[in-house]
Amino acid sequence: MSRPKKFECKTKTFNLVMRERQYEILVKKANRLSDITKRQVSVADIIRLCVDLHMEDTCDEIERRYRAQGY
Numbered sequence: 001m002s003r004p005k006k007f008e009c010k011t012k013t014f015n016l017v018m019r020e021r022q023y024e025i026l027v028k029k030a031n032r033l034s035d036i037t038k039r040q041v042s043v044a045d046i047i048r049l050c051v052d053l054h055m056e057d058t059c060d061e062i063e064r065r066y067r068a069q070g071y
Helices: 020-037 043-068
Strands: none
Touching (some): 020 043
16 A cells, blocks of 8 residues: 655655654554544654744754854
8 A cells, every 4th residue: 555645735855863762652642643643643743843943043043153264
């Protein structure tokens, strides 16, 4: 059986290196959310939503720290 299509728009693939502990936490949360929602929730789904919710604040913080160093 093929995977269900999650996007109706163009997508990009990105490889991500993370600590094992981070991944383990995400797997547990994805499994729990799948049980609660009765729908498949993947680690990638969680990461995508985190990016959507926090992208601007994270970029602003990186810029703030960069400027604080006098660059």
